[in-house]
Amino acid sequence: MRASDEKAGKLALIVCDGKNGPTATQMISFGQPFTKAVASPYRIAFEKNLADVGAVEASFTHHSPDILVLSRCTSELGGDWIRLARAAGIPVVFHIDDDLLAVPASLGESKFKAYNRPERLQALRNNIEGCDLLYVSTAGLAVRFAEHGVRTPTVAGDIYCAVAEEDVGALVGPSSGPVIGYMGTAGHSADLAMIMPAVCELMRQNPSLNFEVFGTIKMPAELDEFGTRARHIPPVADYTDFLPFLRSLGWWIGLAPLEDNSFNGCKADTKWVEYSLAGMAVVASDLPVYDRACSDGAGMLAKDTDRWRTAVGDLLQDPTKRNAMIDTAQSKLRQTYTHGKLREQVIAIFDEASRIAERRGFNLQLRRT
Template sequence: MFTDLPDVPRDVSDLWDSSMADRVGTMLDGQHRVAFVYRTPDTSTFRYRVANTVDALNHVPGARLRAGWFCDDELRALARLVPQLDAIVVARYPYNAALRELIQKAQAHDVPLIFDCDDLVFDVGFAELVMSSLGKDQEVNAEWDVWFAYMGRLNASLAACRGAMTTNSLLASRLSAYVEDGTAIVPNVMNRTQQDYSRELLDAKVAAGFRREGPVTIGYFSGTPSHVRDFAVASTSLARLLDEDDDVSVRIVGYLDDLGALEPHRERVEFQKFMHYVELQRSIAEVEVNIAPLSHTAFNICKSDLKFFEAAAVGTWTVASHTPSLDEAIEDGVTGRLAKAHEWDAALREGVELARDRQAYAARVAPAAEKAHARWAWDSVAEPLTRALEPYLRAR
């Protein structure tokens, strides 16, 4: 495990710690104005698809476009500002009365709506697949009620939109069937605070020559309680690795407690609770190998590449399942390792041996980190986002 890393900044404030008045003022200060609507601030979709993108638009020097985000209890107030807007981005917002009123006001003033979604959750035809992928009990009628209602409401929101934005080409092809203007790809990126601290962590590891202590630690950063099936893709290989190698440990961060095949080695597993995303960067930086296993479903193959770039940015090697996004992000064997189901044993052993060779490890992860800081930099999203919104910006 890597030690002596810089502490988490004490003055971290989330991008959503702001009043509506401040957000409106920033948005209306631009030559062009776009409002993003989302149910309520959270650390997953909201952070990547709303807070990070809005913050990037508002801080890129010289940009003509400014944005603001608005949540449930702010939509009716936002409706009064519609005549001053160029567009409204409906970010994974299920249809309800407040959204209906906003849509009607937007239509009355010819303000276009653009749907943004980062998962295959806008078509009830995939509801059963989503439930299965997330490990939901299909014998429980309430689960069917929840998922059909949620996905059906998202589809109703989508129906009101002229265009769409998403994270990758697979989701784009699905969404394009529903919108007349087509779908643009706007990638997930780090935000300013996350990237700055990741750079500090990386620099500390480089300065120490990637010096490490104790067992090689393999980290799984689950994020939500629904990742049991994904973890199972790698758990048997992890168990075999721990059978063979006494100098390897596992760190699990998040909600996962079902170890599956790894259960006999529970005493060698460190559990950390779900944590703030900036604090999470330190936890990822401390481990030598980050894993991103995914069960092969149509739902999972639409996942983005964030599990790779958040680890790469802090100088940590990643072993990941194949998905189109991860295949495109990772240069296999160079910036990370891509593993098919039968390749996890070898890929994990390779990662452990790489970690034990400081020079070889540095030669792999340092260039990968620089790539992450360039390609997934906080401001890199401004250009594709502006390009996606450009057709909707009115002459003022």
């Protein structure tokens, strides 16, 4: 064992894609499930997206990890992290939750251009291929990377976003008046635009209905006619603060529209998890992404404007149905989407990466003898 002792557990160093440290992706996937872990075989440390080789080498020496995880790493410096891990004889996992090898124009011009620069795409592919194991967030994403020709052994997570059981049900009450909302980043404007006809129709029919947009996404221009009944709420950068803030909004219904395309088909059911934890009924796009989450009455699925309008309208008018849906969703959270289950999943992936690395080292020794 390297920098850790048996009581503390092995150190997994998560190299983040954010210049300021872990983003929501890394907190969801590694930070939160291990924060309150008791007697875990692994402990977690984070490193931000560093700017030069010297900083990478200094960080690796400082942390002296037992396992290295490159999370969404599209930097050429990923190769230096892998080189150091190989020299130290430790396993390397590549972690990713989006198909960054094929970012579509629908996410916005700036993201499309940035992620599709040839040198960035090549660095991403090199980093993935240089690792012992590729850990992807969904089975759909595993299929996509196989279609891209990625040869690295790949494991798909059964769950992506999870919750602390003690937080389920510990909620702020809903708003006294009807409020529906959408939370997301600027790259989801096309998703939100899909449901604007239904939202606007509902707001015209119900003068007391308010609509809120939370995050870096801009307020759609269609909502201007409703004045103060439509509100934009600025983003909360720290994911630890994000969940309590979302809970405090008191939305009656959280909306989860998704365009039906190959990029979104690889997504996880994160919005359903976060809305349900916040005590909101969920209406989501009728896509495989949300099938499991919304099954058995834990959410409603909608595929066109009429269905969106009807689903949201029914829930607004029927508090018994709305509350039953929330109760069902939160029961599912406790059964399936817990930090404990996610932690077990990550531990199994770390252990598998270690076994692959051991076999690789053994085969290398054989070739040298």
